[in-house]
Amino acid sequence: MVRRTLNIDLNRVEGDLELELDIEDNVVVDARCVGVMYRGFEQIMIGRTPRDAAVITPRVCGICSTAHLYAATLALEQIWQTPVPDNAMRIRSLCLLTESVQNDIRQSFLMFLVDFCHPSYQKHALYADVMSKFEPFKGRHHLEALAHSRDIISVVALFGGQWPHSSYILPGGVVSKPTIRKLIEAKDTVSNLIRWYEHSVTGLPLDRWLTLTHRKELFELLGGHDVFRHSSVGLFTRFARELNLHQLGVGVENMLSYGAISDADSPQNMVFQSGYYRATDGEVHNFDQSLINEHVRHSWFKPYKNGKHPSIGETLPDFQPDSDRYTWAKAPRYGNDVVQTGPMAELLIGGDELIQSLFREEGASTWLRQFSRLRRIGFSLYQMLRLIDALIDNATDEHFIPPDPRSEIDGQGFGLVQAARGGLGHWVSIKDGVVNRYQIITPTAWNASPKDAQGQHGHWEQSLLGLPVEDDTKAPLLIGHIIRSHDPCLVCTVHMLPDRRKIHFGL
Numbered sequence: 001m002v003r004r005t006l007n008i009d010l011n012r013v014e015g016d017l018e019l020e021l022d023i024e025d026n027v028v029v030d031a032r033c034v035g036v037m038y039r040g041f042e043q044i045m046i047g048r049t050p051r052d053a054a055v056i057t058p059r060v061c062g063i064c065s066t067a068h069l070y071a072a073t074l075a076l077e078q079i080w081q082t083p084v085p086d087n088a089m090r091i092r093s094l095c096l097l098t099e100s101v102q103n104d105i106r107q108s109f110l111m112f113l114v115d116f117c118h119p120s121y122q123k124h125a126l127y128a129d130v131m132s133k134f135e136p137f138k139g140r141h142h143l144e145a146l147a148h149s150r151d152i153i154s155v156v157a158l159f160g161g162q163w164p165h166s167s168y169i170l171p172g173g174v175v176s177k178p179t180i181r182k183l184i185e186a187k188d189t190v191s192n193l194i195r196w197y198e199h200s201v202t203g204l205p206l207d208r209w210l211t212l213t214h215r216k217e218l219f220e221l222l223g224g225h226d227v228f229r230h231s232s233v234g235l236f237t238r239f240a241r242e243l244n245l246h247q248l249g250v251g252v253e254n255m256l257s258y259g260a261i262s263d264a265d266s267p268q269n270m271v272f273q274s275g276y277y278r279a280t281d282g283e284v285h286n287f288d289q290s291l292i293n294e295h296v297r298h299s300w301f302k303p304y305k306n307g308k309h310p311s312i313g314e315t316l317p318d319f320q321p322d323s324d325r326y327t328w329a330k331a332p333r334y335g336n337d338v339v340q341t342g343p344m345a346e347l348l349i350g351g352d353e354l355i356q357s358l359f360r361e362e363g364a365s366t367w368l369r370q371f372s373r374l375r376r377i378g379f380s381l382y383q384m385l386r387l388i389d390a391l392i393d394n395a396t397d398e399h400f401i402p403p404d405p406r407s408e409i410d411g412q413g414f415g416l417v418q419a420a421r422g423g424l425g426h427w428v429s430i431k432d433g434v435v436n437r438y439q440i441i442t443p444t445a446w447n448a449s450p451k452d453a454q455g456q457h458g459h460w461e462q463s464l465l466g467l468p469v470e471d472d473t474k475a476p477l478l479i480g481h482i483i484r485s486h487d488p489c490l491v492c493t494v495h496m497l498p499d500r501r502k503i504h505f506g507l
Helices: 041-045 050-060 065-080 086-117 127-134 140-152 154-160 180-202 206-210 215-224 232-242 343-350 353-362 366-393 443-447 459-464 475-484
Strands: 003-010 017-024 027-035 255-257 260-263 266-272 275-278 283-285 292-295 331-334 411-419 422-431 434-441 503-505
Touching (some): 017 475, 041 434, 050 434, 065 086, 086 140, 086 154, 086 232, 086 411, 127 232, 140 154, 180 206, 206 366, 215 232, 215 353, 255 343, 255 422, 343 366, 343 422, 422 443
Antiparallel strands (some): 292 331, 411 422
16 A cells, blocks of 8 residues: 655644645545644743733733633632632623634634635535635625624723733733723624624524524524525535535544633633533533643653643653654643544533534534534623623622732642633642743644544544545645634744645635
């Protein structure tokens, strides 16, 4: 059997991503997901005062800076046992949801759906409709998405002063008071986006969209509701399923969610519960962060045996180009299991009956992953209105309680949030008043992980194994659909690899 290796440099992702695929008999038999840059933020934090995390870690990502700021602050509040006012919790959740919504819109319309405009599909019966809605900088829904994703992020700026890289979340609350003017402006912005979401994205009233509970209902609408059929969701679903994207890109079906949208009553009281879905028994289990560990067997870091929990983890770069190590990404695992995280995992574990029905009857797929992201926007918008109304009703309450300096002691803590791309965690250790260990596990680290010490491929790698590849020049289009459905983010790195022959793909 002749084996050939296909090297792909994938664009329209956050950061730089390479894929190396070994192909035999026109089928992918091995896959390596290559994170080509070294991040280094964990090393930057060592020796600094803990509060520097509020300035430095939001710069980990230009899309999810609020999520990193929130996770870092939660870790410090856990160490220092800092109380947080209800209004601060509401503002934090509102801004995190805002960031997630703008990301879900941009990822869907600017990163994923534009692939359907590729000339390879021009003979498809739906191609003209796809171009009219999704063509870059010309399609109606593409242009609308640009405008609305820009406008919605102003909600974060109302409370944070700027976006991205703001530092308004601090131990003890948030620094900006929720004035009535800000809240009215925020509600108007959210309401305007809901109108667009109902008109163009789903073609359904928000309450009707969110109360769909079964696969049968969805496809009855798709067959008989003309407005829904020609909405972004409807057109995407029809086109994607004709490409068989509902049968491709499965990967591993173990799923992880840290829980989303905290109520003010308790940071543990989530609208969407945390949990771990284990594929072998089909059950959602309680989430236990102590089971998280990271492997570096196939990563360019100083070696250690098996996996380490992030509280004792190491991020010491050790570039070894002439070895079987191939990426700057580590391999996070939940116990011994490879997992995926993201909107599909969040809604499945959190109890969305429609996603549960689709998953139960069809399993995970590229289509369901992207469909879940478009659906999650609706839940996020609904919760944003709920939070704004609660803030209006309690506008005069506290938003910040300055911590007692005597409480800022040494210790270890962690902060977990459900970011736009999935579960995000920060683990912090403070000794002698400064940070002596800092570890971050991003959602993409879970999904894009390399093989671990046991030789298990990461989720993205598994999603490509067995994929038919008859034409190397066309393969990147299908692979792009599969990988982009995860909303990759590899922007947090700084070390480049040597050049080699690659296929560069994009519109």
